Amino acid sequence: MATIIDGKKLAAEVRGRAAERAANLMTQGVPCGLAVVLVGDDQGSATYVRAKLRDCEECGIPSQDFKLSEDTTQGELMSLIERLNADPSIAGILVQMPLPAHLDAEQVVAAIDPKKDVDGFHPENLGKLVRGLPGLRPCTPAGIMEMLDVYGIDPAGKNAVIVGRSSIVGKPMSLMLLARNATISVAHSHTDPCELARICQSADILVVACGIPKMVKGPWIKPGAAVIDVGMDRDEAGKLCGDVDFASAELVAGSITPVPGGVGPMTRAMLMSNVCLAAELQHPEAAKLA
Numbered sequence: 001m002a003t004i005i006d007g008k009k010l011a012a013e014v015r016g017r018a019a020e021r022a023a024n025l026m027t028q029g030v031p032c033g034l035a036v037v038l039v040g041d042d043q044g045s046a047t048y049v050r051a052k053l054r055d056c057e058e059c060g061i062p063s064q065d066f067k068l069s070e071d072t073t074q075g076e077l078m079s080l081i082e083r084l085n086a087d088p089s090i091a092g093i094l095v096q097m098p099l100p101a102h103l104d105a106e107q108v109v110a111a112i113d114p115k116k117d118v119d120g121f122h123p124e125n126l127g128k129l130v131r132g133l134p135g136l137r138p139c140t141p142a143g144i145m146e147m148l149d150v151y152g153i154d155p156a157g158k159n160a161v162i163v164g165r166s167s168i169v170g171k172p173m174s175l176m177l178l179a180r181n182a183t184i185s186v187a188h189s190h191t192d193p194c195e196l197a198r199i200c201q202s203a204d205i206l207v208v209a210c211g212i213p214k215m216v217k218g219p220w221i222k223p224g225a226a227v228i229d230v231g232m233d234r235d236e237a238g239k240l241c242g243d244v245d246f247a248s249a250e251l252v253a254g255s256i257t258p259v260p261g262g263v264g265p266m267t268r269a270m271l272m273s274n275v276c277l278a279a280e281l282q283h284p285e286a287a288k289l290a
């Protein structure tokens with residue numbers, strides 16, 4: 001039976017470190033505020049945003065919550081971003097995705113000050129990731145790297161397969177595993193479905209972020225592999241589940257993340273770390289003292 005990678009427990013530890021870091025910064029007069037912007041009234045998004053605001057409270061990170069109506073214009077959203085960029089009390093800006101269809105998310109992300117981009121979605125930060133330079137990294141893949149490290153899973157020389165090529169998970173995940181010397185393969189919606197099982201079976205580290213409930217089954221998994229499930233899906237019964245069929249996968253995998261309690265809590269915890277890093281980037285003199 002696989003070792004269960006306890007994202008909930010690890011996330012609490014990461015939040016603890018972020019709380020200390022934020023306290024240290026604020027002692028030196030460096031503000032660590034997080035602005036969370038939510039446009040529209042999607043219930044799922046509202047739930048995630050509430051969770052993020054709770055995390056801030058636990059870490060002693062001051063948060064400001066901006067709820068904009070569904071019919072917010074691009075101009076209104078862009079002015080809010082500009083105002084938050086200029087506000088010295090705000091260290092980090094998070095615009096909850098997805099945005100309503102009439103808004104241009106690409107333009108919004110590009111407008112965020114790269115030093116305040118706690119999601120790590122800005123082209124400058126993604127460029128730094130490509131170049132292997134330090135910078136703000138997307139929270140989900142950053143949390144996954146942390147889980148691998150804590151559980152002693154070294155990507156160097158291993159075969160890593162990433163299922164999904166989104167800009168927020170699959171692509172940055174591939175680059176982070178590559179930076180740690182894994183051999184990477186990225187499968188996606190155009191991958192020959194007959195080949196998919198075989199590709200997954202080659203993985204020592206398998207990261208699944210495709211949004212299809214329970215797509216990856218036990219027989220797709222190499223015995224002993226580390227299986228990381230990024231899915232946030234609903235099964236036939238409407239119950240929260242991942243992209244991996246946990247029941248059959250845990251019989252084959254060496255280690256595996258559950259849903260809930262795996263990647264999700266770590267994603268939120270890394271956001272807290274990123275707020276501290278953002279504050280430090282804006283106040284390098286304080287970071288040196290820390």
Ligand SMILES: Nc1nc(=O)c2c([nH]1)NC[C@@H]1CN(c3ccc(C(=O)N[C@@H](CCC(=O)O)C(=O)O)cc3)C=[N+]21
Nearest residue numbers: 048095096097098119232259260261262264265267268
């Ligand atoms: N700008 C932006 N940044 C994001 O990081 C971002 C986003 N937009 N839009 C949506 C996705 C999704 N996401 C999740 C984070 C944590 C959980 C999480 O904590 N899940 C819990 C369960 C939650 C539940 O019970 O519903 C768990 O896995 O244990 C889920 C989903 C962040 N996202």
